[in-house]
Amino acid sequence: MITINPGEVPVRKLILILTLCAAASTLAAQAKSIYDFTMKSIDGQQVGLGSYHGKVVLLVNVASKCGFTPQYAALEALYEKYKDRGLVIVGVPANNFMSQEPGTDAEIKQFCTNKYNVTFPMMSKVSVKGDDKTPLYVFLTGQSTDPKFSGEIKWNFTKFLFDRNGNPVARFEPNVTPDSPQVIAAIESALGQ
Secondary structure (H helix, E strand, O other): OOOOOOOHHHHHHHHHHHHHHHHHHHHHHHOOOHHHOEEEEOOOOEEEHHHHOOOEEEEEEEOOOOOOOOHHHHHHHHHHHHHHHOEEEEEEEEOOOOOOOOOOHHHHHHHHHHHHOOOOOEEOOEOOOOOOOOHHHHHHHOOOOOOOOOOOOOOOOOEEEEOOOOOEEEEEOOOOOOOOHHHHHHHHHHHOO
16 A cells, blocks of 8 residues: 655645646747647647648637726637638637636637637637646747747737747737738738748
8 A cells, every 4th residue: 555645745746847847948948839739629630730730730828807907809810811821820728817718618608609709719728828838838938939020928819920930030919909900910911932
């Protein structure tokens, strides 16, 4: 019989967290582009981001109970307008900011579908900040990836734009709406290449 000293539990949790952080950092350090990552879709299927090779990708961390949540409407409008030219928008739900995405994947999907008619790909809820940050966001925010676009995610609806080869071409903070002139211009430029 194995007994666990109550004082050992926090140490074990700390070791697990450190191990996971090291693994995420290693994966992110080895990655060359977003195509090197696999995520789980909101429906539970594995999605290799490499399946978006040749497309312009707008990756957005989203939340259902945020002041920026109405941006879903503009994201869907962008997707509808440009998807036939090669734009894919990828929504990445995260609950890192004031618990503004508390729902399950099924609840998030239902909300997005019913309230905003979202048809663009949505991923399973992950962490985009902190000790449990998903490897993709370790990569996106890391200095070695692209210092011009690095830095911690400040809030929900931070947007990263990638060209058809998976290279980052722009980062837009949450207050820059998806239908703003600078986002439209960046998307059109990336689609034109």
